[in-house]
Amino acid sequence: MNIRNTIDQKGKEILNVYCTAGYPHLDSTVTVLKSLSEEGVDLIELGMPYSDPLADGETIQKSSQVALQNGLTLNILFEQVKEARQHTQVPIIAMGYYNQMLQYGVEKFLSKAHQSGIQGMIIPDLPMDIYEKKYANLFQEYNMEISFLITPLTSDERIKQADRLSSAFIYVVSQTSITGKKGEIQLHQKEYFERIAQMNLHSPRLIGFGIHDKTTYNTACKYSHGAIIGSAFIRALSEGDMEASISNFITSIR
Numbered sequence: 001m002n003i004r005n006t007i008d009q010k011g012k013e014i015l016n017v018y019c020t021a022g023y024p025h026l027d028s029t030v031t032v033l034k035s036l037s038e039e040g041v042d043l044i045e046l047g048m049p050y051s052d053p054l055a056d057g058e059t060i061q062k063s064s065q066v067a068l069q070n071g072l073t074l075n076i077l078f079e080q081v082k083e084a085r086q087h088t089q090v091p092i093i094a095m096g097y098y099n100q101m102l103q104y105g106v107e108k109f110l111s112k113a114h115q116s117g118i119q120g121m122i123i124p125d126l127p128m129d130i131y132e133k134k135y136a137n138l139f140q141e142y143n144m145e146i147s148f149l150i151t152p153l154t155s156d157e158r159i160k161q162a163d164r165l166s167s168a169f170i171y172v173v174s175q176t177s178i179t180g181k182k183g184e185i186q187l188h189q190k191e192y193f194e195r196i197a198q199m200n201l202h203s204p205r206l207i208g209f210g211i212h213d214k215t216t217y218n219t220a221c222k223y224s225h226g227a228i229i230g231s232a233f234i235r236a237l238s239e240g241d242m243e244a245s246i247s248n249f250i251t252s253i254r
Contacts, residue, residue, distance in 0.1 A: 023063040082236075208230065
């Protein structure tokens, strides 16, 4: 089942968990993907480590640095996803940056991702206009869904463009800062979520950035179809036995 169908079928309280490929160890990826699947997450966002991540906070940046030092490459990532596909059917979304696609070769990148079992992409710095003009047909050819990000500063016109072009979901960035912030969701954020909800967009919406525990997850779910948790999960992975840590973390959210 693809990403959009998975969200549409469940309808609410979608849990999308972000992990960094090759972290904490090069061969951790398959174990993490398998364990998240066994714990019942709905979607998995797999970070493609990059040396200059624009949107990532300190926790995810550090995990990317560790993964690169571990020797993680895109080719290894694709092989790891292919192996993980023997154990899970949960949709996997690759999250990375435009330059990674360009350096690899966009069509080759999409082909390899599709062959590995990746079903969607989040590329925060890929401009929507360039996607539509140059790459939309290629994404469709390789059955690759895409999600665009909106923030509290995004104009209504751009939000509608993101709605039209996002074939998976709209990534609703909860705040005008990088990932990894802690604390409760503030009133001004709830007002922003409410404004987006009232726009009657066609695409499902998942809220990310700053979602780190049961309270923030439940709040996000009140205003959207679900939430994305990243930095808090990365921090949990560094604590003791990996599979136990994953189980304990997901249990703490749900």
